[in-house]
Amino acid sequence: MSRPETMVDAVANILATREFPTPNDRAFFQRIFATRTEVYETRLAGLRLGGRERVLDAGSGFGQWTLALARANRAVAAVDISAFRLSVLSELAARTGVDGVHPARADIGSLPYPDRSFDAVFCYGAVFFGDARRTLAEFARVLRAGGLLYFCASGVGWYLYNLIESHNPVAGFSPRRDAAAAIAASARYYLTGAIDPKLQLIMPRRTTRRTLERLGFCDIRVGGEGALSGGRSFFPATKYGLTAVYEMTATRS
Numbered sequence: 001m002s003r004p005e006t007m008v009d010a011v012a013n014i015l016a017t018r019e020f021p022t023p024n025d026r027a028f029f030q031r032i033f034a035t036r037t038e039v040y041e042t043r044l045a046g047l048r049l050g051g052r053e054r055v056l057d058a059g060s061g062f063g064q065w066t067l068a069l070a071r072a073n074r075a076v077a078a079v080d081i082s083a084f085r086l087s088v089l090s091e092l093a094a095r096t097g098v099d100g101v102h103p104a105r106a107d108i109g110s111l112p113y114p115d116r117s118f119d120a121v122f123c124y125g126a127v128f129f130g131d132a133r134r135t136l137a138e139f140a141r142v143l144r145a146g147g148l149l150y151f152c153a154s155g156v157g158w159y160l161y162n163l164i165e166s167h168n169p170v171a172g173f174s175p176r177r178d179a180a181a182a183i184a185a186s187a188r189y190y191l192t193g194a195i196d197p198k199l200q201l202i203m204p205r206r207t208t209r210r211t212l213e214r215l216g217f218c219d220i221r222v223g224g225e226g227a228l229s230g231g232r233s234f235f236p237a238t239k240y241g242l243t244a245v246y247e248m249t250a251t252r253s
Contacts, residue, residue, distance in 0.1 A: 004097030007037050007067075013095065014088060021084055024173035029088070031168075032064045039232050040068035044122075046229030047150055047249060049073070052119040056142060058108040058135075058151075059126020063089030067098050069122060075100045077118070079108055107197070109135045116144040123151040130197035131189075133211055140215040143252040149217065152225050153203040155243030158235070159183050205243055217250035 005013070011033045020026035044050060044065075050072035057066045060078035062085050070076045070093070078101055080086050086103040093101045106112050108123065109130050121139045132153075139149055161167065162179035169175055178200070185199040205222055212220055221228055224237025225245040235245035 005095045007033065007092075007096055010092050010095035014091060018088065022173070023171040025084075027168075027170045029062050032062060035064070035232075035234075037064075037068060040065055041071065043226065043229040043231035044068055044072055046231050048148065049120055049122060049150065054118050055120045055122060056111075056113070056118045058111070058121060058123040058139065059129070060089060060103070061085050061126075063092055063101070065122060065124050066101055067093060067096065070098050070100045073100070073120075075102060077113070078103045079106050079111065081105065081107055109138055109197075111138045111142055113142050115141055117142045118147060119144060120148040121150070123149075125152060127151045128153050128201045128203050129199070130201075131195045132201050132203055132208075136208075136211055137215055140217065140252060145252055147252045149212075149250045149252065150247065152235075152245060152247040153208060154200070154245050155204060156183075156202050157239035157242030157244040159200075159202060160242065161236075161239040161244060205246055205248075208248065212248070212250050216253045218253050219249075219251040221249045222246055 020029065049069065052073045053075065055069050055073045055076045057069055057076055057078045060066045060080045063078060066076055066078045066089055078086065078089055083105050086105055090103055104112060108126060121143055127135050143149060159179040159182050162175040166176045182200040182202065185196050186202040188194045189201055209220055209222065223246065224233065225235040225247050226233030228247055228249055237246065238244050
């Protein structure tokens with residue numbers, strides 16, 4: 001068996017050998033793996049997301065969080081809608097010798113798992129695509145009693161910030177355009193229930209907390225992105241005095 005590669009080498013090899021679908025995909029991959037693995041592991045430890053039998057990473061993407069979860073837990077189911085991103089995740093796990101990662105292509109709003117399948121559900125930067133209330137209900141369904149839910153979401157301040165200042169633009173991707181689309185999609189969703197799974201939704205903290213309470217969650221905690229773990233934050237908690245990016249944890253009753 002060949003010796004596992006370091007994460008730095010594995011990422012470099014993938015960048016050298018893989019053709020990414022868009023410049024934005026490539027730039028995003030480079031950006032998330034420019035952060036040391038230890039940063040993700042420290043955040044997860046602060047959230048008590050370690051030592052568990054079965055964890056779901058919902059919306060795993062390229063897997064920066066999945067790999068950290070797999071090092072701290074026995075098995076991780078990684079669900080994403082993108083076959084390409086899942087294939088990159090699988091290659092990263094193989095190159096770095098990380099076991100216990102089980103990728104599955106699916107919509108996180110319709111998970112392919114039985115009720116009460118997981119000890120914890122982790123969702124970073126994906127819950128706000130599509131019908132957020134349906135997705136949270138799916139998380140409640142697949143969590144065992146006493147299981148931990150973690151997710152991060154965005155308030156109106158984040159989208160105003162992107163609309164005005166255009167955060168991290170790259171060729172073929174306009175944060176300003178995406179923010180305008182998210183604001184319009186959110187208005188339609190909350191007024192009529194209409195959804196577009198490709199667009200983001202604004203998720204007001206109070207509304208989201210009430211949804212969790214109705215789904216039977218307790219011990220709900222909320223803070224700015226990174227605040228609950230005590231680790232490094234990747235996004236601002238507020239912009240223009242309004243909620244930007246926040247995170248929540250809750251326990252399944």
